Amino acid sequence: MRPTGALSRRRLLAAGLGASVALVQARPAHASDWPVELAAAVAAFARGAPVREGRVTLEMAQLVDNGNTVPVTLSVASPMKPGDHVVALALFNERNPQRDVFSARLGPRNGRARASSRIRLFTSQKLVAIARLNDGSCWTRTVDVIVTIAACIEGET
Amino acid sequence: MARTLINLPALSKKGDVIEVRTLNAHPMETGYRPGADGKVLPRDLIRRFTCTYDDGASREVVFQAELFSAMAANPYLTFALLVTGPGTLTLVWEGDNGFAQTETLPLRVA
Numbered sequence: 001m002r003p004t005g006a007l008s009r010r011r012l013l014a015a016g017l018g019a020s021v022a023l024v025q026a027r028p029a030h031a032s033d034w035p036v037e038l039a040a041a042v043a044a045f046a047r048g049a050p051v052r053e054g055r056v057t058l059e060m061a062q063l064v065d066n067g068n069t070v071p072v073t074l075s076v077a078s079p080m081k082p083g084d085h086v087v088a089l090a091l092f093n094e095r096n097p098q099r100d101v102f103s104a105r106l107g108p109r110n111g112r113a114r115a116s117s118r119i120r121l122f123t124s125q126k127l128v129a130i131a132r133l134n135d136g137s138c139w140t141r142t143v144d145v146i147v148t149i150a151a152c153i154e155g156e157t
Numbered sequence: 158m159a160r161t162l163i164n165l166p167a168l169s170k171k172g173d174v175i176e177v178r179t180l181n182a183h184p185m186e187t188g189y190r191p192g193a194d195g196k197v198l199p200r201d202l203i204r205r206f207t208c209t210y211d212d213g214a215s216r217e218v219v220f221q222a223e224l225f226s227a228m229a230a231n232p233y234l235t236f237a238l239l240v241t242g243p244g245t246l247t248l249v250w251e252g253d254n255g256f257a258q259t260e261t262l263p264l265r266v267a
Contacts, residue, residue, distance in 0.1 A: 098227060102234075115235060
């Protein structure tokens, strides 16, 4: 005869598993992880269009030794033809004093949607690259980076 | 005038997509950093970079960037450019305290 305790434990386990799966599914895409200010900056850039993940690539080191100068490259999978091109490209950060890093206006005259720069990072944080296409759609890519030496802390020596 | 470095291919062909690399030796003072006396140094940033391409047929802004304090000192920017003909590139950096610098260079096309 099976003890009822085991059965209820099994049921409990199953119920718990079900609940955790539901939790994971209930969590919407990346955007929920963004703090209010970052989400607001991204929404302003998107001009009300839904922000979807994909098409954008943000190349940078995941472990940053020196936050004073961090190379980044943004690129977008786009043919850059008059009928289908990127019109704006921007990079936002989560925990610097300001959310903006840089934004650029592009067009079919660029031939390729790609821009590089060097940026400052105050601390370990998320970076969000976002592109707006000529049809108004917005695509994004989020990268988490760990920063060991922060920018802005050091004064003049 | 700050020193600039601009890198273009020596010779390109019509229809090529080239990479334009630019650097301007500017401190990009953020306005968040203390100076030697402990007081916060006033902000001094390049706020905007513009590249205009005159290919003989038309003169158009082909790349424009807004820069903020999260840009590293000596702002480095690269972008792609579709070569539509021989002509000139005009690069303009504008910023705080009336900073403005213009560099013009030829784009040689075979």
